[in-house]
Amino acid sequence: MVPxxxxxxxxxxxxxxxxxxxxxxxxxxxxxxxxxxVDLVTIDAGDAxxxxxxxxxxxxxxxxxVVPVAATTITEPFHVSTAVATxxxxxxxxxxxxxxxxxxxxxxxxxxxxxxxxxxxxxxxHITAVRALWDSWEDGAEIRDAATSRFVDAxxxxxxxxxxxxxxxxxxSITPRxxxxxxxxxxxxxxxxxxxxxxxxxxxxxxxxxxDAAPLRAPGLLQLLELDADAGVASRVAxxxxxxFDGVLxxxxxxxxxxxxxxxxxxxxxxxxxxxxxxxxxxxxxPPAKNRFAQARA
Amino acid sequence: xxxxxxxxxxxxxxxxxxxxxxxxxxxxxxxIAFESFKRFVQTAERAKFDFFFxxxxxxxxxxAGRIHDLDVVGRPDGLAILAALAxxxxxxGLAATLTxxxxxxxxxxxxxxxxDHLSGxxxxxxxxxSTDAVSGANFRRGAYLPYDDRYVRAGEALALAxxx
Numbered sequence: 222m223v224p225x226x227x228x229x230x231x232x233x234x235x236x237x238x239x240x241x242x243x244x245x246x247x248x249x250x251x252x253x254x255x256x257x258x259v260d261l262v263t264i265d266a267g268d269a270x271x272x273x274x275x276x277x278x279x280x281x282x283x284x285x286x287v288v289p290v291a292a293t294t295i296t297e298p299f300h301v302s303t304a305v306a307t308x309x310x311x312x313x314x315x316x317x318x319x320x321x322x323x324x325x326x327x328x329x330x331x332x333x334x335x336x337x338x339x340x341x342x343x344x345x346x347h348i349t350a351v352r353a354l355w356d357s358w359e360d361g362a363e364i365r366d367a368a369t370s371r372f373v374d375a376x377x378x379x380x381x382x383x384x385x386x387x388x389x390x391x392x393x394s395i396t397p398r399x400x401x402x403x404x405x406x407x408x409x410x411x412x413x414x415x416x417x418x419x420x421x422x423x424x425x426x427x428x429x430x431x432x433d434a435a436p437l438r439a440p441g442l443l444q445l446l447e448l449d450a451d452a453g454v455a456s457r458v459a460x461x462x463x464x465x466f467d468g469v470l471x472x473x474x475x476x477x478x479x480x481x482x483x484x485x486x487x488x489x490x491x492x493x494x495x496x497x498x499x500x501x502x503x504x505x506x507x508p509p510a511k512n513r514f515a516q517a518r519a
Numbered sequence: 520x521x522x523x524x525x526x527x528x529x530x531x532x533x534x535x536x537x538x539x540x541x542x543x544x545x546x547x548x549x550x551i552a553f554e555s556f557k558r559f560v561q562t563a564e565r566a567k568f569d570f571f572f573x574x575x576x577x578x579x580x581x582x583a584g585r586i587h588d589l590d591v592v593g594r595p596d597g598l599a600i601l602a603a604l605a606x607x608x609x610x611x612g613l614a615a616t617l618t619x620x621x622x623x624x625x626x627x628x629x630x631x632x633x634x635d636h637l638s639g640x641x642x643x644x645x646x647x648x649s650t651d652a653v654s655g656a657n658f659r660r661g662a663y664l665p666y667d668d669r670y671v672r673a674g675e676a677l678a679l680a681x682x683x
Contacts, residue, residue, distance in 0.1 A: 240632070241636050242633055242636050242637055243636070244605065244606060244636070244637040244638070244639070248606070266633070268629060269629065269632070269633040269636070270598075270626075270629055270630045270633040272599060273598055273599060273602035273630060273633045273634060273637065274602070274633065274637065276599040276600070276602035276603040276606075277602050277603060277605055277606035277637050278606070279603060280553070280557075280603040280604075280606040280607050281606050281607075295623070295626070296623075296626065297621075297623070297657075297658050297659055299577070299657045299658060300596065300622070300626075303595070303596035303599070304596040304598070304599040306595070306596070307595040307596040307599035307600055307603070308599060308603075310551070310552070310553055310595060311553045311599075311600070311603040331625055332623050332625070332626075333623060333624065333660065333672075334659050334660055358593070363551075363593060365542060365543070367543040370543070370589055371588045371589060372542055372588060372589060372590060372591055372592060373586065373588045373592055373593070374588070375585055375586040375587075375588040378579065378586045378592075380584075388659050389656070389659075389661065390656075390657055390658075391653075391656035391657055392657065393579055393586070395536075395576060395577060395578065395579060395592075395593065395594055396551075396593065396594060396595055396596060397551060397593045
């Protein structure tokens with residue numbers, strides 16, 4: 222467990238299986254969660270693109286964390302890094318990324334490269350590449366120095382030159398470093414392969430299976446217990462807190478259901494409010510993200 | 520069209536990454552900040568422009584491995600910024616430039632459908648292909664495609680998007 226003076230985290234998992242996302246409905250659900258004081262929502266838009274749904278939500282919310290799902294197995298790390306950086310910029314530092322791993326059989330044929338057997342190794346390289354691209358522009362690289370006619374300081378924009386068994390990315394990114402540096406990366410843990418990936422590459426673990434999911438826990442990392450919203454959820458939230466989890470992620474087909482079930486818990490916490498600099502990292506109690514290139518130069 | 524007044528369509532191109540974009544005047548503001556995009560698009564919408572047009576570039580200009588530092592560089596992800604702009608506009612069209620060479624066909628079709636639904640039917644696609652190996656080095660398949668293959672891939676991507 223990360224020592225943190227912050228309140229127990231309450232996250233709501235929103236999903237929509239319809240391939241036709243309705244912007245108004247998504248917005249209403251997230252605004253209701255924000256008003257109730259929920260810390261963050263995860264966004265799973267089914268066959269639609271969750272990152273784009275999140276971008277629209279980011280433009281219309283103020284305090285809540287916005288964490289869309291994007292699968293590593295069927296995406297380019299370059300596009301994921303710029304898209305999540307953009308959601309982070311639009312939201313003023315409230316974006317995260319739920320990095321999902323798809324089984325090989327499920328993903329094969331959806332993309333124009335051959336999906337490898339070892340999708341977790343591919344995911345590890347993918348997340349590594351996304352983080353490297355987030356670092357490829359140092360903060361303050363845009364200098365706009367009229368005296369020397371230089372728009373950027375080329376010494377603070379870096380090639381990342383990653384070359385692994387599954388993918389290679391040269392960089393730099395086309396998008397400057399996002400406000401949070403590294404928007405928090407969430408990984409869902411269902412078995413020991415997931416746990417290994419999460420331990421090495423995630424900021425937040427999503428754990429299912431009740432408070433007895435102890436074998437799949439990783440000391441020192443933020444862990445949220447996944448629960449379904451139903452009548453007994455408030456007592457299970459209390460049990461999760463007692464068991465040492467950092468928070469819960471409550472799934473509900475309708476956010477109203479989750480909010481009703483969570484009402485006793487949320488009532489104790491007051492309104493939404495800003496924590497620290499208002500970023501999702503601050504809300505999670507994560508330290509500012511270091512930039513590998515700035516550190517190497519220092 | 521006899522008897523009816525012909526109208527021209529007006530598109531507004533965001534002045535971002537370009538060697539003609541003025542940046543040295545402090546009044547020019549950020550070309551990256553969401554607020555700049557929002558102000559630009561909302562102004563175009565008030566002025567009754569038909570659509571907002573966003574270019575794409577998937578690498579920074581460089582010479583002999585060194586980043587070109589004299590012009591505006593740095594841009595958001597095109598689709599993500601358009602999805603955010605859809606949430607703060609009502610009527611204006613939102614046109615994304617997407618290269619079929621370095622975007623996946625299925626993902627492109629899904630993303631454009633997503634943007635179209637989020638915006639209430641205001642999305643458009645400027646389909647292009649890419650020739651530069653510098654951009655190719657940022658993607659899984661590596662270097663760029665030969666001329667003929669680029670257009671085969673583009674045709675297949677467009678056909679898939681139409682079918683979906």
